[in-house]
Amino acid sequence: MKSFRDTCELLGYELTLLGGTIVRLPHLWRRRSATLDQLFTIGVSVVHVVLFVGLFTGMILTLQTGVALSEFGQQDQIGTIVALSMAREMGPFITGIILAATAGSALAAELGTMKVSDELAALEILSVDRTDYLVLPRIVALAIACPLLAVLCDTIGVMGGALVASSQLGVETQLYFDSAVEALKTPGAFLSLPKDVYTGLFKAFVFGVIIATIACSCGIRARGGALGVGEATRRAVRDSIIFIIVANYFLTYLFYSAV
Amino acid sequence: MDATTRTATEPSVEPADRSASGDAVIRFENVVKVLGGRRVLDGLNFEVPRGETLVIMGPSGTGKSVTLRHIVGLMQPDEGRVVVDGSDMSTIKKKELAELRKRTGYLFQDGALINWLNVGENVALPLRENTRASDDEIHQRVVEKLELVRLPDIWDKMPGELSGGMRKRVGLARALVTDPQIVLYDEPNAGLDPETSNTINTLMRDLADRLDITSVVVTHLVSCVRTVADRVILLDGGGVVVDLPKDEFLSSDNERLRRFLGQDPD
Numbered sequence: 001m002k003s004f005r006d007t008c009e010l011l012g013y014e015l016t017l018l019g020g021t022i023v024r025l026p027h028l029w030r031r032r033s034a035t036l037d038q039l040f041t042i043g044v045s046v047v048h049v050v051l052f053v054g055l056f057t058g059m060i061l062t063l064q065t066g067v068a069l070s071e072f073g074q075q076d077q078i079g080t081i082v083a084l085s086m087a088r089e090m091g092p093f094i095t096g097i098i099l100a101a102t103a104g105s106a107l108a109a110e111l112g113t114m115k116v117s118d119e120l121a122a123l124e125i126l127s128v129d130r131t132d133y134l135v136l137p138r139i140v141a142l143a144i145a146c147p148l149l150a151v152l153c154d155t156i157g158v159m160g161g162a163l164v165a166s167s168q169l170g171v172e173t174q175l176y177f178d179s180a181v182e183a184l185k186t187p188g189a190f191l192s193l194p195k196d197v198y199t200g201l202f203k204a205f206v207f208g209v210i211i212a213t214i215a216c217s218c219g220i221r222a223r224g225g226a227l228g229v230g231e232a233t234r235r236a237v238r239d240s241i242i243f244i245i246v247a248n249y250f251l252t253y254l255f256y257s258a259v
Numbered sequence: 260m261d262a263t264t265r266t267a268t269e270p271s272v273e274p275a276d277r278s279a280s281g282d283a284v285i286r287f288e289n290v291v292k293v294l295g296g297r298r299v300l301d302g303l304n305f306e307v308p309r310g311e312t313l314v315i316m317g318p319s320g321t322g323k324s325v326t327l328r329h330i331v332g333l334m335q336p337d338e339g340r341v342v343v344d345g346s347d348m349s350t351i352k353k354k355e356l357a358e359l360r361k362r363t364g365y366l367f368q369d370g371a372l373i374n375w376l377n378v379g380e381n382v383a384l385p386l387r388e389n390t391r392a393s394d395d396e397i398h399q400r401v402v403e404k405l406e407l408v409r410l411p412d413i414w415d416k417m418p419g420e421l422s423g424g425m426r427k428r429v430g431l432a433r434a435l436v437t438d439p440q441i442v443l444y445d446e447p448n449a450g451l452d453p454e455t456s457n458t459i460n461t462l463m464r465d466l467a468d469r470l471d472i473t474s475v476v477v478t479h480l481v482s483c484v485r486t487v488a489d490r491v492i493l494l495d496g497g498g499v500v501v502d503l504p505k506d507e508f509l510s511s512d513n514e515r516l517r518r519f520l521g522q523d524p525d
Contacts, residue, residue, distance in 0.1 A: 114373075122371035125331050126385040126433070127357045133388070 010239075014217040018209070020131045021139050031137045038141035042103045043149070049098050050149045051156050057090050058082055058157030062164040066171075075169050079179030082161035083154075087184060087200045091154035093248060095146055096207030100240035103145070104215040107138055108236035111219025112229035120220065130220070139212040146208030147201045154200065199255045206247055211240045284309045284344055284441060284473045285330055291338035291497075292325055299325050301497025302339070312467045312474040314484050314505075317494035318519065323477040326494070327443045330475065331363055332356050344441070361389060364434030364442040368449055370426035372418040372433070378405070379414035382433045389437075404432040408462060424455035428462070435466065442466070444476040448483055460486035481520060484508065493519060 028035065061082050069075045111134065114120050123130050158180050165171040184194045215236040222232035283306035292300040299322040307313045315323050328334040329341045332348050341348040346359055372381045382401045386392050392400070405411055408428040418426060427447060434442060444463060448456040464487050467474050476487055484491055484505060491508040493501035493516055501508065501516050508516070 117369060118367045118371040119373055121328075121333055122365070122367060122430075123373075124333065125360050125363065125365045126388070127360045128384065128388045 010217060010221065013221060014213050017131065017135060017217050017220075018139070018213045021136050021213075024129075024132050024136050025140075027132055027136065028140060031132070031140075034133075034137035035140050038137050039145055042099070042141055042145045045106070046098055046102045046149065047152065049102065050095055050153050053094055053098060054086075054091065054153035054156040055160040057094055057153075058086060058160030059164045061085055061090065061157070062161035063168065066165060066169040070169060075165075075171050076175060077179065078161065078165050078169065078171055079158075079176040080183040082165075083158050083180035083183045084196055086154045086157040086161075087196045089200075089248075089252075091150045091157060092146075092200050092204035092207060093244070095150040095153050095204055096211065096244045096248075097241060099142065099146055099149070099208065100211045100237055100244065103142060104211040104240050105233045105237050107142075107212065107215035108219040108222075108233045109229055111216060112222030112232040115220060115222045116225050116228055135212075135216045135220075138216055139209060142208040142212035143205055144208070146211070147204040150200060150204035195255070199251070203248060203251050206251060207244050210243045210247060214240045214243065282309050283307060283342075285475065286342040287326070287329070287339070288342070289339035290329065290336040290341055292322065292329070292334065293337050294325070298497050300329075300336070303494075303498050305492055305499055305502065307473055307475060309473055310467075310471050312463075312476065312487055312489045314476045314478060314488040314491045315494060316478065316484070316491060316519070321494045322497065323494060324445050327365070327445050327475060327477055330441075330443055331360060331365055361385070361437055362440045364431075364437070364439035366427065366430050366434050366442070366444045366447055368446045369423070370418070370430030372421075372426060372429060374418050376418075377414065378410075378416050378418070378421070378429050381418070381429060382436050384433065385437050400436055401432075404436045405429075407435065407466075408432045409458070422455075424451050424459065427451070427459060431459075431462065435470075438470075439472065441473045441475075444474065444478075446477055446479070448478055448480050453482075456480070456482065457486070463487045481509070495519075 062078055065081050066075055066078050069077060069081075111120070114134075120130060123133065158177075161180075162173050162176050165176045166173045184196055186195055187193070218232040218236040218239070222228045224231075285307040287303045287305050290300050290303040291298060299320075303322070303326065305313075315326060317323050325334060329336060329348065330343055332351065335349055344359060344362070346355060348356075351359065372378075373384065376384065379398075379401055382404055383397050386397045386400060401414075402411070405413070408431050410425060410428050410432070413421070413425070413429075418429075421429065431447075447459050447463065451459065460483050463474065463476065466472055467487070474487075476483065478484070478487075488505040488508070490502070490504050492499045492503075495515065501511070501513055503511060511517075
């Protein structure tokens with residue numbers, strides 16, 4: 001019962017924090033330096049992981065589907081399947097999970113440490129708005145970083161697929177890329193942009209906001225010294241992954257269920 | 260039992276007569292605070308007149324830091340009232356609280372410096388966030404406060420490069436940069452060697468004398484009381500058990516006080 005109440009309290013706090021951040025968006029120009037610092041830190045710390053995981057995801061996807069398609073002589077469609085899977089689902093999802101485990105945990109630990117070492121209390125006493133000073137730059141940075149990294153993940157995944165398709169399934173590289181590009185040309189309702197690309201980017205944006213909001217909330221609410229910081233970090237990663245998966249389902253339903 | 264000494268069995272006490280004036284900057288009225296099922300503060304009463312330096316002593320876990328946190332609104336009483344500069348901290352509006360905090364400095368046990376800002380940026384933080392002062396003005400005021408705490412040449416150092424004493428002094432410079440009327444010190448000597456501890460004590464006394472600041476100091480050290488205090492209260496059992504001017508406090512034969520100070524009551 002206590003755990004349920006804690007969860008409801010945290011959820012309420014997360015929504016309040018997100019609402020407070022949205023209200024403070026006009027202050028973003030004032031926080032541009034901190035936001036760019038965060039963006040740079042997040043980007044540098046995870047870009048190699050995203051590239052590595054994205055590459056192998058594309059390769060695995062190609063191998064799995066390629067073998068099955070070869071049985072029906074349809075291996076020419078591999079480029080289509082890999083491009084759509086990466087853009088719609090795998091790119092944003094993998095990027096979100098990586099960011100939750102790296103940037104999200106680091107963020108929760110950083111703010112948690114600030115909490116238990118009285119730095120957050122010091123900011124409060126100095127009349128420094130911590131949502132404005134700490135949370136706004138972090139949420140905006142992750143909301144920007146996640147789509148950018150998802151694009152990298154999509155691209156490297158499609159390239160990894162090309163490697164496997166040409167070397168192990170005998171599909172010509174040009175044919176693979178042609179089918180991949182063609183698959184992503186389907187226009188959507190939004191500015192005639194390719195739907196599969198912008199829905200993927202929108203998902204990544206939402207995942208970035210989810211990760212940062214949960215990590216900031218868990219960090220700010222940390223209690224009880226090093227143990228509390230550890231608990232906040234663990235909770236931030238766990239909750240982020242759960243919320244990413246749930247949000248992923250609803251976003252997919254929103255964009256594709258009527259098709 | 261004289262008018263200003265009480266026993267632990269009487270936690271709810273009236274404020275000392277000498278300080279029950281209309282000029283009290285800080286007033287605790289029957290404050291109760293329950294933490295983890297324990298009544299940490301149990302009917303706490305005391306006042307701090309303007310310009311006075313009050314030292315709060317007491318065994319660990321008797322709510323000294325909790326008392327300080329009530330003064331700046333980091334905690335709210337479960338019962339009773341805390342009145343600071345005429346404002347009831349339970350009902351104070353957010354904007355008024357922010358204004359009150361701008362007039363209040365708070366030195367945390369470890370300085371609580373923001374670890375990604377250098378010393379200069381840490382001290383400048385409240386000015387940058389809450390005022391429209393120009394970069395030159397801010398620079399001038401930060402330099403002035405760093406000189407005041409006798410650390411003139413460490414602007415570019417990061418908090419991780421500072422010793423415990425230096426971190427506290429930088430924390431003090433940050434607390435003073437807005438020229439507060441009230442300064443609260445939470446264990447300013449904890450973890451410091453005697454020499455650095457004396458430097459901090461002298462600094463606190465100088466500031467109180469030169470800037471006419473109302474101060475509340477939480478400490479375990481008699482040396483701090485000797486240098487800094489105008490008046491001393493001893494907390495125990497959730498309330499004030501001794502409330503005396505410094506000289507009387509140091510020479511008192513109150514049994515509870517002597518036991519706390521590690522002196523044989525006999």
